[in-house]
Amino acid sequence: MKIAMIGQKGIPAIYGGVERHVEDLSRELVKQGHDVLVYARAWYTSKALNNYHGVRIIHTPTIHTKHLDTISHTLFSTINALGQNCDIIHYHGVGPALLSWIPRIFSPHTKVVVTFHCIDRYHQKWGVLAKFMLSLGEKAACTFAHHTIAVSKTIQSYCLNEYHTKVEYIPNGVVVAKNTGANLLEKYKLEPNKYILMVSRLVRHKGAHFLLEAWQMARSQNPELFKDYKLAIVGGSSFTDDYVDELHYIARGDKSIIFTNWMHGQILEETYANCALYINPSENEGMPITVLQAMAYGRPVLLSDIPEHLELVSDRNFLFRNASIVDLAEKITKLIKNKELCTTVGLENKVLAKKSFNWNNLSKQTLAVYTAKEKVKLARLKPVRA
Template sequence: MMLGLRGIPNVQGGVEKHVEMLSSKLLGYGWDVEVVGRRRYLQDREIYAWNGVEVIPLWSPRRMALEALVHTFLGVCLAAWRRPDVLHIHAIGPALMTPFARLLGLKVVVTHHGYDYDRQKWGAFAKRALRLGEYFGMRFSNGRVAISKDIVQTMRVRHHVSMTLVPNGVAISPPSGTSGVLAEFGLTQRGYILLAARLVPEKRQIDLIRAFAKGGLSGFRLVLAGGAEFETPYVKEVRVLAAEVPGVVLTGFQSGDRLAELFANAALFVLPSSHEGMPIALLEAMAYGLPVLASDIVANQELDLAADEYYPLGDIGALAAGIAGKLAAPLNDEEVRERAAHAEATYSWTNVAQKTAAVYSALLAK
């Protein structure tokens, strides 16, 4: 049973994408998978099957600070009744419930997806709770997974526990070209810069809008594909600034063929974020063969991009210059193909599922 996410399929978020891909791949290794999601994000209010995975909608409060915690508590109670062989909790916030799950006799695996207490949206109390969740998840779980080398090393030093490295994967489907998303937003092939991310402070959409405005890039548009669960002051600021800068397009959350079409036809993908676990959207851009530009945070640097594909976090001038440089020197067809092939070979969801299944098997063998 998977717990600690909004839900699947086609629900916005890195953890959600991770579980969506992982759960369906685990079926091929002989595991039955249940995913417990938050009812308001799901396509149905009753239990339903998706690609062989059972999706269970559970109620959660519509409050940012309580949604994940209350939902995870209810999910652990459900797990105590359904008795899965393994309860897999994703992210350190939901991991607060790890001791409770262990008290109920459940075998728990926790995946550490990133230092969520570093997210700008959280206040002091929430950050302390997230640090406690990390502590509980690392100290009380039966098995521990991390999606990056940095997290593995940090948890070993900080909590003196063993960790299994299971990086995120990437899998793309060629767009059909019939979604109509380009025409809907007045976009042309290779005529726009793309960022696909939720509208939250750590994704730094405001940095990107300001750099786009500073660059004076005639003939190009800036597409911000992503939505927001809550109308926060940051979201309002993004909307106001986007309306003031000509050429900025807010598409809202996109998925499936519409998102694939946006990726496939972009001139450049930019990820200016200040916080990531292991950025799936950046991996997807690489798998489409796109040129990319990313902030120089540790999580992005683990992808070993070329030096000119990074810029100093928060440096608007460097970001604007980097964007202009990338647009002035587009990749040729051979470079696009090589880039895409490397990304798909290096970051495979099949490998993710294989390594995760091995963690489960080792746990049950004890």
């Protein structure tokens, strides 16, 4: 099959869960003999790169602003894909799904698939108009696509309840982690098993400010316990410079907090593989690939107790009340004190990631969706009159 991927910024993934998802899925599909086109933005993927591990990369124009970047790139990519005689056009995200009606009209032989990665309108960075457009994108994802995929059971239920549409659940995956060293950590003065890690875009709903304040609280209450530990924040701005400035203000003068900006490749792998504890304090998620990646490296993960995280972790030792700085500080302290528990659970996480979130299996499930009959649209239930 010839498959076009639209909605991502590009590959290889420098940052972003959608980009990591598309890269890993596309490479698996190529291994299975399919022709995969990934549409990219020149500011993210170099124009000199037109093939990545057998995945063809096509650059199309974009208007690189906060509100127009995604939708303009999706439009130009969709127009290009109409001329590629694709079997599948696969949109990633509810923003790009706004235009999923175009191939339904102008290329009726092409099957349209949308992956619903996250309920983006809940994100605090968007204004009223953007949130309205994202809600229309949700409806489009559940209406125009032949098939809709949800990356979490929470999103699957949301589509059923809000749009009366039965969608397929296929979670995000990870490439099974390989053994890695710790040779590159010295660049940031990090020591194996002596730092806590967060990897994320620095946007408010991801909750980095909660983690910074909880870290400072835990250190002030237990200075001897944390004297050799650091907190590494890996990531950067996503049209959120003011928020990044706020984070640096919170951390001012604290040499135990390291902002690395974006990482990718070997140094990112080493950073995951050698952390003492991975923390995701997010207030809203789809199915966080960064958490899955940490689990694949056998690391313990401490998560906010939002529904999407509860699909990954049930042990209350590794959950804290969403947005509670006090509870997060207490859990950090408890887990750093209990290395044996962290080691045991980390190994369990590795087994779970390999078993349930392996792209080799998930790509086959995606192919099954590509070849399946059209999804079912459920009728609204009408109240029964006595």
